[in-house]
Amino acid sequence: MNRALRLACAVCALLLACGGAEHPATRLLADRFAAPGVARARRAAPDLVAAAEQARSTAEAARARGDTDAERDATTCARLYLEAALIEARRADEERARAAAERAAQAANEAAHNDETARLDIEETTTRRAAALVAETELARALARAQASEPRRGARLPSGDVEDARTAARALARRARLLLAAAVALGATEAETRPAEAQLTAYQAALAPHARGAEPQIADALAAADAARRAAERVLGAARARLGAPGPEAVAALVETARIAGVTAQLGERGVIVYAEAFRGTASAPDARAVGALATVLRSHPTGPVLVELEGSRDAAGARLARTRATRLVQALTAAGIPASRLTAPTMEPAAPLDGVAARAALVFSAYAAR
Amino acid sequence: MRPPTLSREESAEADAAAELAEIAAAPGLESAAGALLQAREALARARSRRLDGDTSGAARALTVTRAALELAGRQAALARERTAAAAAGRAREVAVARAAAAREALAVAQRVRDGAARDGAGAP
Numbered sequence: 001m002n003r004a005l006r007l008a009c010a011v012c013a014l015l016l017a018c019g020g021a022e023h024p025a026t027r028l029l030a031d032r033f034a035a036p037g038v039a040r041a042r043r044a045a046p047d048l049v050a051a052a053e054q055a056r057s058t059a060e061a062a063r064a065r066g067d068t069d070a071e072r073d074a075t076t077c078a079r080l081y082l083e084a085a086l087i088e089a090r091r092a093d094e095e096r097a098r099a100a101a102e103r104a105a106q107a108a109n110e111a112a113h114n115d116e117t118a119r120l121d122i123e124e125t126t127t128r129r130a131a132a133l134v135a136e137t138e139l140a141r142a143l144a145r146a147q148a149s150e151p152r153r154g155a156r157l158p159s160g161d162v163e164d165a166r167t168a169a170r171a172l173a174r175r176a177r178l179l180l181a182a183a184v185a186l187g188a189t190e191a192e193t194r195p196a197e198a199q200l201t202a203y204q205a206a207l208a209p210h211a212r213g214a215e216p217q218i219a220d221a222l223a224a225a226d227a228a229r230r231a232a233e234r235v236l237g238a239a240r241a242r243l244g245a246p247g248p249e250a251v252a253a254l255v256e257t258a259r260i261a262g263v264t265a266q267l268g269e270r271g272v273i274v275y276a277e278a279f280r281g282t283a284s285a286p287d288a289r290a291v292g293a294l295a296t297v298l299r300s301h302p303t304g305p306v307l308v309e310l311e312g313s314r315d316a317a318g319a320r321l322a323r324t325r326a327t328r329l330v331q332a333l334t335a336a337g338i339p340a341s342r343l344t345a346p347t348m349e350p351a352a353p354l355d356g357v358a359a360r361a362a363l364v365f366s367a368y369a370a371r
Numbered sequence: 372m373r374p375p376t377l378s379r380e381e382s383a384e385a386d387a388a389a390e391l392a393e394i395a396a397a398p399g400l401e402s403a404a405g406a407l408l409q410a411r412e413a414l415a416r417a418r419s420r421r422l423d424g425d426t427s428g429a430a431r432a433l434t435v436t437r438a439a440l441e442l443a444g445r446q447a448a449l450a451r452e453r454t455a456a457a458a459a460g461r462a463r464e465v466a467v468a469r470a471a472a473a474r475e476a477l478a479v480a481q482r483v484r485d486g487a488a489r490d491g492a493g494a495p
Contacts (some may be wrong), residue, residue, distance in 0.1 A: 013412070021494035055438070073431040080406070080438035087445040094452040101459035115473035122480040353425055 009142035026063065028359045029056055029075055037086055044089035052081035112277075121255065125267060139168050142220050153370055163216045170223035173203050175269075179232035182270045182326060182366040185305040185344055186239035233269070236366070245367045246303050254368050261293040270307075271366040278310070278329050278361035286332045286361075287327070294329075295336040304367025308333070308345050311360045329361055380421050380429055387414055387436045394443050402450040403443040410439035 033056070034039075042049045059074035142165045177200070180193055206221035246254075254272050258265035263276040274297055275289040298306065306331050310322040327347040334340045391410055417432035434473065 038376065048445075051441075051448040055434075069428065070431060073435050076435050077438040080409070080435070080442045084438070084445045086440065087449050091445065091449040091452050094456045098452065098456035098459045101456065101463045105459065105463040105466040108463065108470040112466065112470040112473040115470070115477040119477040119480045122477070122484050126480070126484045129487060263489075319480065 039147045041085035041089040045085040048085035169221045169225040176228035176232040183236040187237045196231035272368040274363045307364040309362045403446040406443035
């Protein structure tokens with residue numbers, strides 16, 4: 001029995017000497033290496049895990065040769081490197097989460113920007129339509145007042161009403177002419193424009209000194225101008241329909257392209273009008289940057305003809321300057337690669353008479369209209 | 372007068388001390404305080420062993436210093452990343468709220484427009 005006990009003790013001592021029993025620190029380290037997350041840390045920070053494994057080997061070698069201090073230092077190193085690897089894996093997770101949050105924020109900001117832009121467009125259009133409705137109502141009232149006064153021959157309209165009616169008739173006639181010009185640019189025939197032209201002729205005749213006296217027939221002039229405007233709208237609508245005009249998406253894209261190019265765009269009854277400060281001071285040549293921006297917009301939206309107008313003062317000299325500058329702008333755009341056949345400079349008075357030097361160009365994309 | 376020449380061990384200690392100071396000055400220090408303390412202690416141990424003539428012991432203590440500095444650096448980086456991630460999360464919430472408000476405002480504008488169009492269609 002004593003012999004068997006002695007043999008067992010000898011085997012135990014031999015096992016301990018050979019390292020058969022695991023040291024607590026070594027076992028703790030082995031547990032750490034087997035912990036969940038180490039595989040992920042190995043992918044996120046392979047260099048740190050490799051350093052930890054090397055320190056672990058060093059610790060095992062030190063233990064084998066009985067160097068306790070070296071084993072303790074190497075074990076500490078292995079633990080620190082492994083912990084650093086785990087931390088690095090968590091940092092990588094945080095980084096991915098941050099990147100995802102940044103992408104989501106960017107997408108939300110872009111969506112918000114698009115919605116805000118769309119809302120502004122809608123509000124602008126709604127406001128314009130409301131203003132147009134008010135103008136229509138006022139016009140109808142002025143027309144009714146003038147027609148009611150007309151049978152009272154010899155009686156004079158109050159001077160304020162006459163002036164209002166004359167202004168309204170003039171504005172209607174101008175709009176009719178602009179709409180007709182857009183319709184002609186889109187290919188409207190002479191036969192189509194004839195009714196509107198006839199009403200414009202009637203408008204001018206009504207404003208001329210009348211045979212019965214010096215009082216022009218204001219009510220007739222108003223009625224003729226209104227009829228001319230309505231006829232011109234019909235002609236323009238028909239011309240657009242024939243052309244297969246671009247849809248609302250193309251209109252929105254045109255407005256957006258103009259904004260990106262640094263010029264402004266507005267949707268009106270004549271189509272999309274793109275505005276640019278095309279001339280600086282008294283320069284005879286258009287501004288190169290404005291020409292570049294307008295050419296960009298023209299190239300990216302190639303459907304239909306485009307009227308090139310310059311805003312100018314009401315007097316004859318202002319109108320002449322506006323026409324001259326419009327022609328020069330057309331030449332510059334042609335030189336920039338826009339087909340000359342697509343561009344038309346107006347021969348009539350400026351679209352939006354202003355008290356100033358003709359500097360702002362208005363390019364009317366007649367084919368692009370809200371439906 | 373020639374400048375004093377550092378031994379290899381002294382240079383390594385100086386490098387570790389400089390790195391320690393750099394990490395201690397970086398943002399996110401709070402989360403790395405434990406590892407930094409460990410690095411300082413290991414560095415002091417390396418100096419003490421070197422002065423005692425225990426070259427291999429000093430080298431081992433320097434290795435521990437390096438490992439502790441590595442951990443401190445990663446912990447500080449994690450703290451910075453968490454701060455940035457939290458800021459990005461807040462920015463995302465703000466953007467999402469803005470997008471929702473913009474969507475709602477657009478819907479309102481569309482309703483107003485459609486209502487005006489209906490009214491306008493009935494007008495003379």
